[in-house]
Amino acid sequence: MQYENEALNAYLTFLRSKGVAQKSLDVRVEFLMRLIAGLASKPYDRIAYAGALNMIMKKTRDQAWHFHMQVAREFYPFWMQDIKAIAQLSEQYGVQNAVVDWTPLPTSLKQLSEMLEHIAFNELESVQLEQYLKTMRQQGFEKGVIVVKLRLAKIVLLRLRDAPQKSGAVYRVAVDMTLPLFRLKNSRQLFLTVVREFFQHWITENTGDTRQLLRA
Template structure:
């Protein structure tokens, strides 16, 4: 399949902006290569988030896991160019929201992931890490979550908290980078979707949003 005019124009505009932010030739080439995995399948699709997500999810399955973090970051950024959301593009640009370098992916085999999962029970977390987690658990309990649901979500959050320990700036960009780096750990799509649902909920507790509990969705 070939890349159609709408997708090509969006690609050209995206790469032009990234080039203006100082991206190297190699960096631009990698972005272009990753996006070209999905752009032909976007041809004729309705310009909305659901159609886009379905195409990206399918392309992700055919992308090497070590490329997942950068692929996810790049496709997330490209989306705003694809739907002509100029306000979102301007907001990303003014807030330094574009990811200029890829995060290192966590690519491990199934056995090592099981070991990591088991070790989470013994991992020690500081007060600053536990505060948002305890608030999240309390909100889950208030929403009627069963014990098994809470335990699974707690472990998924702990997995993320370990990766967030090195974060200096507590903002949406650094949070997304950490989430993207962890996604290659999840072989099954259903488990990855659960992880994404959990980290979307937990984000509001992590930043201390007083209305964080309103983002709990037990589905």
């Protein structure tokens, strides 16, 4: 446990240097102590870390999901003693880890699926979906796979509809609060794949005539 405790202390020292409040530190410590216990006697690699994290997240309330995932992402380079990654985190911390005072409304996968049956997407959303569809076709995905991935991308758009801004931080909140809705491991993995692929289409500002883009 000495190695893990050293990693935890280094992480807490880092957070204090960034001005993180003690109350927030205490909440992080409570979560990380459970994660560290799950990492006992495990190899120091991403697979072991993800496995231990997955066991904890199965018992995590949906409201706490995003915060716990954020803490786990931050702690990982300290646990791995990845100096380069820690330095990069330090440089970007103020921008990427600013608190986003927003979460999508509570829902269920069933409710989202029902919404997809009758909801209409606006022009910008339609362009984003069309561009994602075009990319998948260029990559040679089978029709059945494309249909499923496009449906998951639509779910992402639904979750982002009332977002206060367009940023990677907001996108991550929406993803973290939606992931628990997928109970099966394979479904979660596919959703995360779509999330990574679709982000570039969502974050890019489309200019020009959107109707022309839709016809392209």
